[in-house]
């Protein structure tokens with residue numbers, strides 16, 4: 001997969017993409033990430049990339065020309081015969097989910113457009129942006145951190161990126177439930193024991209315990225996730241008991 005990131009601060013990406021799993025994925029050529037500095041494409045003498053908003057109001061807006069030319073340069077180099085999926089990171093976008101990550105992980109190439117200030121000129125969004133995505137209901141100083149989050153979530157899904165031990169368990173594995181608690185050695189730590197079922201070697205009991213933990217945790221923290229789920233009879237019984245306790 002080719003990832004191209006249009007940003008005013010390419011150096012922000014050196015840490016996350018120069019470390020650990022994302023770095024190894026690039027070394028193994030499973031993903032090719034390149035950042036482009038939008039400012040390099042500004043034609044005005046002072047390399048200005050923002051201006052006052054028409055209609056007045058606080059803040060500045062990123063001007064269209066540098067972004068347009070940067071995007072054109074990147075798409076030329078990608079040498080595609082159809083427009084490249086271009087993701088604009090914005091609080092107005094559709095909320096990013098694991099499902100969306102799995103969908104994007106199938107793409108051959110992706111362009112990320114990171115805005116700053118109050119955002120970018122709408123004509124760029126109308127002409128070039130194919131997907132406007134938000135990583136959550138909060139406002140950040142720029143689209144760079146959301147771009148890193150999304151590239152991280154996508155990259156780990158690319159076959160070969162995670163070792164078999166660390167291999168991801170996709171949505172269907174936990175079927176939309178929150179994951180059960182994890183324990184490892186030592187068996188007693190600061191006087192705290194590991195749940196005995198996990199030491200029993202009885203994998204039927206272990207799976208049952210983990211499933212129950214997932215359902216209880218999801219009931220407590222994300223009852224919305226429970227709504228859309230098909231539970232087995234005994235599992236629905238667990239939920240009914242939890243609901244009674246809550247009354």
Ligand SMILES: NC(=O)c1ccc(NCc2ccccc2)nc1
Pocket residue numbers: 089090091115116117118119120133134135136137138139140141142143146
């Ligand atoms: N929640 C998010 O994903 C997100 C994305 C970008 C951002 N800040 C940059 C920006 C501000 C206003 C308009 C467009 C972009 N903050 C949060």
